[in-house]
Amino acid sequence: MSKKVAVITGAGSGIGKATADKFTEGGFRVVLADVDETRGKEVEQELKEKRGEVIFVKTDVSSYEQVQHLVDKTVEVYGTIDVMFNNAGIGDVGSILEPDLDMYHKTIEVNQHGVSYGIFAASKKMVELKVEGVIINTASVFGYMASRGTFAYQASKGAVRMMTQTAALELGEYGIRVVGIAPGGVDTPIIQGYKDMGALESMKRKHIRGELLQPEEVAGVAYMLTSPDAKAVNGSVVMADDGYASF
Numbered sequence: 308m309s310k311k312v313a314v315i316t317g318a319g320s321g322i323g324k325a326t327a328d329k330f331t332e333g334g335f336r337v338v339l340a341d342v343d344e345t346r347g348k349e350v351e352q353e354l355k356e357k358r359g360e361v362i363f364v365k366t367d368v369s370s371y372e373q374v375q376h377l378v379d380k381t382v383e384v385y386g387t388i389d390v391m392f393n394n395a396g397i398g399d400v401g402s403i404l405e406p407d408l409d410m411y412h413k414t415i416e417v418n419q420h421g422v423s424y425g426i427f428a429a430s431k432k433m434v435e436l437k438v439e440g441v442i443i444n445t446a447s448v449f450g451y452m453a454s455r456g457t458f459a460y461q462a463s464k465g466a467v468r469m470m471t472q473t474a475a476l477e478l479g480e481y482g483i484r485v486v487g488i489a490p491g492g493v494d495t496p497i498i499q500g501y502k503d504m505g506a507l508e509s510m511k512r513k514h515i516r517g518e519l520l521q522p523e524e525v526a527g528v529a530y531m532l533t534s535p536d537a538k539a540v541n542g543s544v545v546m547a548d549d550g551y552a553s554f
């Protein structure tokens with residue numbers, strides 16, 4: 308049986324990088340996408356040496372053309388696309404009373420539109436190729452719970468939740484599953500803003516273990532969701548948060 312093919316955005320760091328490692332370990336051929344070419348190429352090199360069949364395609368997910376190119380390139384190189392992991396994201400920190408409009412727009416463009424573009428481009432190709440694939444979107448506990456100082460981030464992650472539900476409903480007839488993952492606090496560079504605000508300790512305490520999650524733990528959930536055994540999970544966002552949103 309030929310190996311499955313997964314595209315992972317934001318694969319140059321954190322959750323995306325850990326997922327690329329997990330997926331190649333699990334036998335996937337992986338297309339790494341990131342706007343940061345240096346880090347993307349480093350991960351490509353690392354995984355090639357370790358075991359994997361991987362390629363890196365520099366992609367800014369806030370550009371529909373670039374996301375379409377990413378999907379086209381995937382099919383050109385590996386012949387198909389089975390999994391699309393729309394994971395790239397950025398954090399924002401700011402005040403509602405003094406909004407930074409550039410930051411606001413950028414956050415929505417990457418975190419919300421980037422996921423939409425991944426859903427659009429991947430599903431179109433999956434339908435064209437008659438692939439019953441899986442689309443996974445990275446949401447956040449902040450798509451469920453309010454938090455101070457991260458207005459645009461909250462809005463974008465709330466949108467990811469609803470886009471996941473809606474896309475699952477519309478794409479179900481083609482056998483495409485659309486699911487989400489809502490991590491709690493994960494020890495990656497994106498939470499630097501929280502560190503700067505001095506909010507890291509209170510964030511840690513929100514987890515049952517009292518610690519941040521590791522990116523590998525979220526990668527494990529993403530891998531699990533690609534399994535045919537997870538067929539009943541569709542249109543929902545799985546909490547990968549060590550209880551963060553529960554209490």
Ligand code: NAD
Pocket residue numbers: 316317318319320321322323340341342343346366367368369394395396397417421445446447448489490491492493494495496497498522
């Ligand atoms: P990270 O900063 O380690 O990784 C994010 C990656 O996305 C980086 O490699 C970055 O270069 C890339 N990226 C940023 N903008 C991009 C763009 N326009 N196009 C393509 N790539 C782009 O952070 P992470 O924690 O691994 O974040 C991954 C996802 O997990 C994000 O969607 C984030 O919102 C979500 N998330 C993270 C946490 C956390 O606490 N770390 C919690 C909940 C959700």
